[in-house]
Amino acid sequence: MFILHLIHIKHSSQIKVFINIHQYYKNLHRFEFFLKELRLEEREIISKNISFYNKLSLKNKKYFEHRIIKFMDSHNFKSREGFIITDEIKLLIAATAIKVSFGYRNYLFSIIDTIIVYPKDYFSNLSNQQHKGEINPKYKAVVFSWKDFEEGLKIENDNLNLGLHEFTHAMQFSFKINKNSESRYFNRKFNNLLNFLEDKKVQKKLLDSGYLREYAFENQYEFLAVLVEHYFETPIEFKEKLPEIFNHTKRILNIDIEN
Numbered sequence: 704m705f706i707l708h709l710i711h712i713k714h715s716s717q718i719k720v721f722i723n724i725h726q727y728y729k730n731l732h733r734f735e736f737f738l739k740e741l742r743l744e745e746r747e748i749i750s751k752n753i754s755f756y757n758k759l760s761l762k763n764k765k766y767f768e769h770r771i772i773k774f775m776d777s778h779n780f781k782s783r784e785g786f787i788i789t790d791e792i793k794l795l796i797a798a799t800a801i802k803v804s805f806g807y808r809n810y811l812f813s814i815i816d817t818i819i820v821y822p823k824d825y826f827s828n829l830s831n832q833q834h835k836g837e838i839n840p841k842y843k844a845v846v847f848s849w850k851d852f853e854e855g856l857k858i859e860n861d862n863l864n865l866g867l868h869e870f871t872h873a874m875q876f877s878f879k880i881n882k883n884s885e886s887r888y889f890n891r892k893f894n895n896l897l898n899f900l901e902d903k904k905v906q907k908k909l910l911d912s913g914y915l916r917e918y919a920f921e922n923q924y925e926f927l928a929v930l931v932e933h934y935f936e937t938p939i940e941f942k943e944k945l946p947e948i949f950n951h952t953k954r955i956l957n958i959d960i961e962n
């Protein structure tokens with residue numbers, strides 16, 4: 704049982720990225736054949752905007768590019784309020800999604816098939832409130848404000864990244880409904896984190912650190928999404944302040960970011 708939301712909240716060094724595949728999945732990426740490659744100008748866009756990509760090995764860059772192309776081919780991109788979705792926008796949205804799921808062979812999220820993009824924050828009929836982004840399982844869609852999505856890309860150390868946040872939801876919801884070995888792995892690792900958080904001393908340490916923003920404690924889904932934002936944006940600080948939770952997040956994502 705996740706209990707942190709019941710608690711009242713008071714409120715770089717060079718990083719090398721490794722794909723740390725669990726033993727069961729250690730040869731995971733080798734099953735990708737006939738890899739598709741981005742064009743030079745597309746690769747430059749990814750390199751300029753997605754620092755995670757630049758830290759990958761040459762081999763893993765090829766897998767990353769292939770998965771970006773597969774993601775774009777597998778999803779419909781729809782605009783709202785006259786917004787124009789360019790090829791660059793498609794690339795950056797796809798790259799962010801693949802960044803979240805890169806530790807898994809099942810890197811396409813079964814819960815979504817449409818990407819809806821507004822120019823800025825929008826009124827959501829789901830909640831009757833203004834939103835910056837959301838997942839809509841009924842319509843199998845993820846929705847973004849491009850203004851806020853782009854800001855998350857430009858500022859890489861503030862632990863606020865709309866794309867990472869919403870695609871973490873997409874991955875978690877997909878793994879909850881899927882029935883395969885990777886889903887079981889993900890859910891087991893996430894449940895291990897929840898069990899760890901039942902300890903009152905752990906809760907106190909987490910709250911006293913002041914490291915996570917208050918929104919993380921809304922529920923278990925927001926908690927994980929915020930952890931993923933922190934894991935990719937300030938991994939050194941994350942590991943220093945909350946090493947056990949950092950390691951749980953690493954295992955959940957199946958990606959290891961090390962100094």
